Amino acid sequence: MEANKHIQKYFEEIEEETNRCYEIAEGARKKGYDPEEKVEIVLAKNLAERAIGLISTVAPEINESGEEIVKRIAELEEEYGNQDWRVALKISEEITKEQYCKFSDKKKAIEVGIRFGIAYITVGVVASPLEGFTKLELKKRRDGKEYFSLYFSGPIRSAGGTGASVSVVIADYIRKVMGYDEYDPDENEIKRVSTELRDYHERVTNLQYFPSEEEIHFMVEKLPVQIDGDPSEKYEVSNYKDLDRIETNIIRNGVCLVIGEGLCQKAPKVWKQLDKWGKDFELKHWDFLEGFLSLQKKIKAKGDVKGEKQNITPDYTFIKDLVAGRPVLSHPLAKGGLRLRYGRTRMSGFSSTALHPATMFVLENYIAAGTQLKVERPGKATVVGVCDSIEGPIVKLNSGNVVYLGNEEIAEKYVKDIEEVLFLGDVLVNYGDFFNRAHKLVKPGYCEEWWLLEFEKKIQKKGIVELKEEYGINTELLKKLFKGDLDISGEDAVDLSKKLKLNLHPKYTYHWTEIGKDGLISLYKWIMNGSINKEENKIKKIILPFNVVSVDEPDPKRVLELLGVPHLVISNEHVVIEDDDASALVYSLCLDNEKFDLDDVVKAKQENVLELLCKNIKLKDKSGIFIGSRMGRPEKAKMRKLTGSPHVLFPVGDEGGRLRCFQSAMEKGKIRGEFPYYICQNCKGETIFPICSRCDGKTKRIYHCLDCNLDMDNKCSKLKRINGNEEEHNCRLYKTQEIDINNYFQTIARKLKLTHYPELIKGVRGTSNEDHSPENLAKGILRAMEDVYVNKDGTVRYDMTEMAITHFKPKEIGTSAEKLKKLGYEKDVNGGELLDDNQIIELMPQDIILPACDESPDEGADEVLFRVSKFIDSLLERFYGLDNYYSLEKKEDLVGHLILGMSPHTSAGILGRIIGFSKLQGFLAHPLFHSIMRRDCDGDEACVVLLMDALLNFSR
Numbered sequence: 001m002e003a004n005k006h007i008q009k010y011f012e013e014i015e016e017e018t019n020r021c022y023e024i025a026e027g028a029r030k031k032g033y034d035p036e037e038k039v040e041i042v043l044a045k046n047l048a049e050r051a052i053g054l055i056s057t058v059a060p061e062i063n064e065s066g067e068e069i070v071k072r073i074a075e076l077e078e079e080y081g082n083q084d085w086r087v088a089l090k091i092s093e094e095i096t097k098e099q100y101c102k103f104s105d106k107k108k109a110i111e112v113g114i115r116f117g118i119a120y121i122t123v124g125v126v127a128s129p130l131e132g133f134t135k136l137e138l139k140k141r142r143d144g145k146e147y148f149s150l151y152f153s154g155p156i157r158s159a160g161g162t163g164a165s166v167s168v169v170i171a172d173y174i175r176k177v178m179g180y181d182e183y184d185p186d187e188n189e190i191k192r193v194s195t196e197l198r199d200y201h202e203r204v205t206n207l208q209y210f211p212s213e214e215e216i217h218f219m220v221e222k223l224p225v226q227i228d229g230d231p232s233e234k235y236e237v238s239n240y241k242d243l244d245r246i247e248t249n250i251i252r253n254g255v256c257l258v259i260g261e262g263l264c265q266k267a268p269k270v271w272k273q274l275d276k277w278g279k280d281f282e283l284k285h286w287d288f289l290e291g292f293l294s295l296q297k298k299i300k301a302k303g304d305v306k307g308e309k310q311n312i313t314p315d316y317t318f319i320k321d322l323v324a325g326r327p328v329l330s331h332p333l334a335k336g337g338l339r340l341r342y343g344r345t346r347m348s349g350f351s352s353t354a355l356h357p358a359t360m361f362v363l364e365n366y367i368a369a370g371t372q373l374k375v376e377r378p379g380k381a382t383v384v385g386v387c388d389s390i391e392g393p394i395v396k397l398n399s400g401n402v403v404y405l406g407n408e409e410i411a412e413k414y415v416k417d418i419e420e421v422l423f424l425g426d427v428l429v430n431y432g433d434f435f436n437r438a439h440k441l442v443k444p445g446y447c448e449e450w451w452l453l454e455f456e457k458k459i460q461k462k463g464i465v466e467l468k469e470e471y472g473i474n475t476e477l478l479k480k481l482f483k484g485d486l487d488i489s490g491e492d493a494v495d496l497s498k499k500l501k502l503n504l505h506p507k508y509t510y511h512w513t514e515i516g517k518d519g520l521i522s523l524y525k526w527i528m529n530g531s532i533n534k535e536e537n538k539i540k541k542i543i544l545p546f547n548v549v550s551v552d553e554p555d556p557k558r559v560l561e562l563l564g565v566p567h568l569v570i571s572n573e574h575v576v577i578e579d580d581d582a583s584a585l586v587y588s589l590c591l592d593n594e595k596f597d598l599d600d601v602v603k604a605k606q607e608n609v610l611e612l613l614c615k616n617i618k619l620k621d622k623s624g625i626f627i628g629s630r631m632g633r634p635e636k637a638k639m640r641k642l643t644g645s646p647h648v649l650f651p652v653g654d655e656g657g658r659l660r661c662f663q664s665a666m667e668k669g670k671i672r673g674e675f676p677y678y679i680c681q682n683c684k685g686e687t688i689f690p691i692c693s694r695c696d697g698k699t700k701r702i703y704h705c706l707d708c709n710l711d712m713d714n715k716c717s718k719l720k721r722i723n724g725n726e727e728e729h730n731c732r733l734y735k736t737q738e739i740d741i742n743n744y745f746q747t748i749a750r751k752l753k754l755t756h757y758p759e760l761i762k763g764v765r766g767t768s769n770e771d772h773s774p775e776n777l778a779k780g781i782l783r784a785m786e787d788v789y790v791n792k793d794g795t796v797r798y799d800m801t802e803m804a805i806t807h808f809k810p811k812e813i814g815t816s817a818e819k820l821k822k823l824g825y826e827k828d829v830n831g832g833e834l835l836d837d838n839q840i841i842e843l844m845p846q847d848i849i850l851p852a853c854d855e856s857p858d859e860g861a862d863e864v865l866f867r868v869s870k871f872i873d874s875l876l877e878r879f880y881g882l883d884n885y886y887s888l889e890k891k892e893d894l895v896g897h898l899i900l901g902m903s904p905h906t907s908a909g910i911l912g913r914i915i916g917f918s919k920l921q922g923f924l925a926h927p928l929f930h931s932i933m934r935r936d937c938d939g940d941e942a943c944v945v946l947l948m949d950a951l952l953n954f955s956r
Contacts, residue, residue, distance in 0.1 A: 006824070010844055014913060018898060021947050022039060024951075025039045026038065028882055032698065033690070033691050033776055036955065040954055041954055047073075047124055048074070048124075050119075050123065050125060052066045052069060053124070054124050054129060055115050055116050055119055058115070058130055061101045062095070062112065065100035065101050069091070072091065083123070085166055087120060088118075089117065089169075091117065092113040092114060092120075093177055096112075096178065107136065110178065114150075114170055115130065117174075118133055118166075122158075125906045125910075126158040126163075126907055128155055132152060132159055133152055133156065134152065134229070136150060136151070139245060141181055145181040147225065148171055149245075150227055151229050152229045153232060154232060160934065161261045161262045162269055164258045164262030165262040166270070168227070169270065175224065176224075176283070183225050185220055185221060185226070189220070189245065192237065192246060193220045194216040194220075195239045196255060197216055199235065200260075203235050204233050206321050207260045207261055209260055209261055209264060209265035211296075215296055215299065216259060216264070218288075218292050219263055219267075222288035224285060226245070227263075228252070230248070231250030232251065235250070235251050236251070237249055237251055267292055268293060268438040269436070271289035297313065300313065312440070315332055318332075318376055318380065318629070319331070319374075326630060327630065328629075329367075329628075329630060330424065330626065330627075332628040333626055334628060335514050336422055337627060337628060338424050338425065338626060338627045339423070339424075339425070339426050340427065340627055341390055341426040341445070342430075343428050346805060347804065347806075348804065349432065350430070350433075350936050351381075351383070351433055351936035352938070353375075353384060354427070355386065355425065356386075356387065356388060356425045357392075357407070357408045357411070359425040361408060361411035362393045363424075366631065367631060368635060369803075369921075370636075370801045370803055370921045370922040371635050372633040372938070373630065374629065374630050374631070376627050377627055378437045379433060379437050379938060382938055383922070385804075387428050390425070390426035391426040391447075392425045393421055393423055393424050394421075394425075394564045395418045395419075395420065395421050395422060396418070397418060398417050399417070401569055402422065402566050403566055404564070445623050445624025446503070446620035446621060447506050455500070458500045458501070464478045473496065473500075486507075489579075490579065490581060491538060491583050493505035498587075504584065504587070504618065506620070508580065509619055510564050510585070511562065511563050512563065513608075515562050515609055516607070517601075517607050517612065518553060520601065521601060522553040522555070522559060523563075524589065525553075525598070529545060530575075544574065544577075545575075546569060546575055560577075588613060588619065589613070633801075635920070637853065637856060639788070639858075639864045640789075640791055641789045642790070644764065645762060646762045646763055646790055647763070647783040647789060647790060648762075648775050648776075648780020648790055649774060649775040650774040651674070652664070653671045653765065655670060655671050659762060660763055660765055661760055662741065662762075662780075663760065663761070665741050666745060670740060671741045674734050674735070675688040675735070675737055677701070677702045678692075679702055682698070683697060688737075693744060694747060700713070701733060703731050703733060705718075705730070705731045706731070706732065716731040745777065749781065751878075752781065752782070758784040758785055760784070762780075768792075769956075773955075779879070788868050794953040795949050796946075797943040797945055798864050798865065798944050798945075799942070800850070800921070800943070801922045801939070802936075802940055803922035803924050804925070804926070805925065807843060808841060809839065809840055809841070810834075810841070810916075811838060812918060814852070814916050814917050815895050817837055819895060820915065821834055828841055829842050844926070845928045845929060846926075847914075847915045848912045849918050850916075850918070850923065851917065851918060851919075851922060851923070852891075853918075853919050861917065862892075865944075866891045868949055869888050870888070871949075872885060872886060872946065872948050872949055876952075885948050895914055896914065898914075899912050899914060899947055900945045901929065901943070902945070903933040903941075903942040904940070904941070906933060910932050912944070
């Protein structure tokens with residue numbers, strides 16, 4: 001890996017501490033108390049190793065040439081780029097052609113090739129290559145030739161919509177190079193898929209994207225492979241049953257997910273890539289996607305076209321499945337909604353966006369940092385961050401005043417007095433989110449950074465002295481602008497516009513495109529009936545009569561509101577526009593020009609207000625594009641709990657009662673359930689654990705044959721005849737038995753040297769693993785002592801909304817500059833030495849910031865993980881007989897310790913390091929960290945587990 005010495009040292013320190021954790025955990029596991037005597041989490045250092053490790057579970061042949069495949073992937077990435085789809089296509093082809101190892105038959109070679117390609121594009125961390133793509137069937141076309149039928153199931157969801165789509169492209173590429181024909185769907189098969197998606201969406205669960213019947217028909221008719229799947233739901237399709245090439249009448253979730261949330265939803269993204277290089281890979285036949293996108297665009301717009309000059313149509317998808325209690329902020333392209341602004345903060349990007357803090361106040365804080373919004377564009381959803389350097393909202397108060405809320409203090413002052421929100425303010429969207437989703441890059445509203453570029457172009461690298469001499473511009477104003485401070489007065493904005501022939505500063509540019517020509521004329525007449533007050537030849541106020549209403553013309557007061565011009569209503573008699581806005585409005589309307597004649601405006605052929613005004617002055621469109629949005633999920637940060645909130649994965653059966661607790665079972669004295677059966681090699685006693693609970697001796701696991709009804713040392717070799725076929729006896733590594741729970745509990749309590757234990761210790765109703773191995777009861781007792789709860793894999797997990805961050809201040813995360821120096825943070829973002837808690841620092845890629853929000857009803861990650869560390873230390877010392885690992889005295893001591901980050905549906909944990917805690921309800925990590933978890937920051941959640949907890953307690 002290429003990196004500077006500082007980053008190399010960072011990775012080396014993390015690797016060194018990881019190896020130390022593994023060494024401790026391996027020592028504990030070797031004592032034999034767990035189902036496996038080794039740590040069950042395998043280290044993988046790169047994508048290729050992860051993909052090989054994943055696929056080798058179903059195709060162990062691939063391990064034979066693991067190093068060769070890793071090397072080949074590196075060569076392909078050198079040619080095409082990291083994680084390029086073409087790498088997946090080529091390595092899939094080479095594996096299918098058995099260039100690295102031989103397979104039992106051609107069909108298996110094709111399946112493994114497709115699986116490996118899917119594993120590559122999903123970075124080897126999700127289960128979809130194994131469980132999402134279930135199998136390949138070679139079926140017959142109507143002319144007798146063979147085609148590919150791809151079977152998918154629910155876990156394909158873990159690949160994401162893009163991953164599911166690309167898996168179809170990979171399979172089709174393999175079909176093409178291996179010489180198989182295209183799928184030839186008939187009308188009934190096409191309508192079956194359309195019916196199935198509708199039934200799934202309406203009767204099972206909402207699809208993230210529910211395509212129209214026309215979209216589904218077009219897609220299925222043109223696809224060169226059949227999308228199939230095994231039955232998954234309890235319902236039959238409502239129509240088009242008993243088709244000869246579709247084996248089941250039951251709804252298939254895999255088909256619905258791949259067609260709906262995959263190919264139909266992600267078609268723009270897929271076509272963007274295939275349009276560039278598809279013909280080089282014999283995928284020219286995928287150009288049907290171009291026609292599909294034209295159809296989709298027409299359907300999404302519902303025939304309603306706005307903003308025609310930019311060819312941007314409204315998209316109603318985000319409000320199709322509106323949930324009660326999740327308010328709509330604005331409709332598609334609705335005026336006054338969230339105005340698009342390009343850029344990112346240190347806490348936005350990678351599908352997350354930012355709003356002005358005053359906007360959150362105006363929305364009464366039901367939209368906060370970490371809240372998910374469902375949005376019209378560029379993607380389907382986003383997580384909200386905060387940015388105070390974009391435009392805030394403009395509101396109308398109950399008094400009739402119109403106020404621009406430029407900061408939190410002003411917003412808090414007026415929030416209870418708002419009658420109407422005229423403009424919600426900006427939403428800051430990263431350019432990359434448009435690029436990634438293949439969305440047309442739309443023209444934004446005029447803003448300060450745009451104006452600054454025009455200013456720089458106008459001054460042509462001239463200095464302050466030259467500009468003062470040539471244009472007579474104020475020296476202090478120039479100094480301010482040269483420092484990047486763009487908060488200037490209205491008078492200065494007008495002065496610069498006149499002298500430099502520059503567009504009027506965006507702060508004093510109003511929303512001229514939101515009114516019509518008749519509204520402009522009405523405004524002119526109103527101002528001419530009022531007075532423009534000046535002092536020392538400077539405009540100070542515009543005073544207008546309040547009650548001027550003509551039934552034949554638009555209300556000029558309403559026109560002023562729609563423009564977003566701040567003004568006051570005085571005693572219901574006058575409307576007053578003050579200072580900066582008065583100067584800017586007079587200039588914008590050319591009322592400071594003695595030659596101005598309203599008749600020229602009335603007689604002008606132009607209907608566009610901005611074009612009319614720009615005949616005399618320079619203005620830009622401030623409105624740009626408004627983005628429709630509604631609330632999605634609220635922010636989240638809490639410990640994960642299974643049903644019943646168990647402390648241990650130990651079955652208490654019906655004896656555990658309503659609470660599933662050991663105290664109830666102990667009152668009954670027994671638990672009846674399915675347990676393993678061991679015989680101690682030392683004392684010959686019977687036990688359910690791999691180490692004897694009486695003498696700590698090694699045990700031997702005993703088989704139980706259901707057909708013979710006998711316990712035996714080895715698997716039963718007898719056969720039985722069923723329907724004329726010989727089958728093996730049903731021999732298992734567990735049996736139904738009744739155990740003395742009091743004996744087990746007291747023996748373990750003595751081992752742990754406990755005289756007191758919690759009043760409530762909860763287990764599970766029954767185990768679900770293949771051989772019904774229970775977790776050791778000792779772990780449940782120790783977890784209950786620290787009030788932490790177990791997840792289904794044996795770890796304690798903390799769930800959070802994912803949020804991106806690239807830079808931070810020490811004071812924001814509660815970690816001192818001195819502590820951060822010890823963690824490798826020596827310089828701030830400008831290269832200066834780290835000295836105080838207000839400096840901005842660039843976040844390193846595997847460092848994370850966890851939530852510790854005092855205002856949340858749920859415990860923060862600091863509280864929970866601190867208690868987990870106490871549980872782990874007790875486990876090491878009392879149960880395994882080893883030294884403590886954490887030895888923390890306070891919550892802040894968690895800083896510097898390692899965690900595993902995991903997102904839903906993934907099969908790999910990502911190593912991270914805690915560097916602090918924020919007051920937000922979110923999982924703050926570098927975009928690279930979120931990316932490797934197969935997530936972006938669009939409202940999904942992920943979890944963390946303390947590394948030592950995972951190594952000691954994770955079990956398959």
